[in-house]
Amino acid sequence: MKRLSILLSTILIVTASAFGATKYGLKVGGVDVTSDNCTNVTGDNIKPNLSGEFYIKYDPATKTLTFKNILIERTGSYNRAILNEDVDGLKIVFLGTNKLLAEDSSPVRLNNNTTITVPEGGELDVHGGDEDGITVGNGKTLIFDNVYDCSVSTSNSNAIEGATGKENLIVRNNSCVKAFGQSENHNGVYDFA
Numbered sequence: 001m002k003r004l005s006i007l008l009s010t011i012l013i014v015t016a017s018a019f020g021a022t023k024y025g026l027k028v029g030g031v032d033v034t035s036d037n038c039t040n041v042t043g044d045n046i047k048p049n050l051s052g053e054f055y056i057k058y059d060p061a062t063k064t065l066t067f068k069n070i071l072i073e074r075t076g077s078y079n080r081a082i083l084n085e086d087v088d089g090l091k092i093v094f095l096g097t098n099k100l101l102a103e104d105s106s107p108v109r110l111n112n113n114t115t116i117t118v119p120e121g122g123e124l125d126v127h128g129g130d131e132d133g134i135t136v137g138n139g140k141t142l143i144f145d146n147v148y149d150c151s152v153s154t155s156n157s158n159a160i161e162g163a164t165g166k167e168n169l170i171v172r173n174n175s176c177v178k179a180f181g182q183s184e185n186h187n188g189v190y191d192f193a
Contacts, residue, residue, distance in 0.1 A: 024038070025085045025086020026084055026090070027080070028056055028065070030079060041055075042056075045074055049099055053069065063089050071099045073099075076105070077104050080105055080106060080107055083111075084112050091114075092114060092116050093117045094116070094123075095122050097125075107134070109135050110137065111136075111138045112138065113141050115144075116144050116147060117147065121148065125150075127154065130156045133160060134152055135162075136162050136192075137162075138167075139164060140168075141170065144169075144170070144172070145173050146175060149176055151178045152177065152179045152180075152188075153178075153180050153181070153182060154181050154183075156182075158188070160179050162190070162191040164191075167191075
């Protein structure tokens with residue numbers, strides 16, 4: 001009986017390994033957020049912004065992605081700091097001081113409904129180079145809710161942009177969001193419904 005139990009346990013482990021971790025349709029710093037890494041998302045592009053505690057965690061039950069004192073710098077096409085492809089109703093919470101930078105693609109691309117929160121004492125700095133700082137796609141909605149301090153800028157594009165012109169942008173609950181394009185002919189907020 002003991003051998004049968006061990007054999008069944010081994011088969012279950014091998015079967016579970018064969019299917020791999022559950023992917024949540026979310027990438028951070030080029031890393032897929034999965035059931036295996038969601039309690040501590042790490043990667044070569046994910047670094048501490050300040051000394052002290054830093055982390056990225058994702059809770060699939062509440063659809064909450066939490067950053068604390070994180071710096072992500074990316075270069076190259078499609079190399080984003082955050083990509084929400086499939087999480088409808090994603091909430092991103094930024095604790096401490098966080099910086100998301102990308103030179104050749106939008107640092108933050110949200111192809112599903114997303115809420116960004118920066119509680120009091122927190123800070124979020126998003127900077128894009130030749131593409132938007134934050135891009136919202138697929139006719140979805142971006143909500144800034146209870147944002148203590150957020151700055152979105154670009155060198156050569158619009159700061160916050162709707163990809164098709166059918167997207168929505170909502171700023172509420174005492175939120176402070178500064179959005180600006182640093183070059184001529186670029187806007188802070190552009191092409192939202």
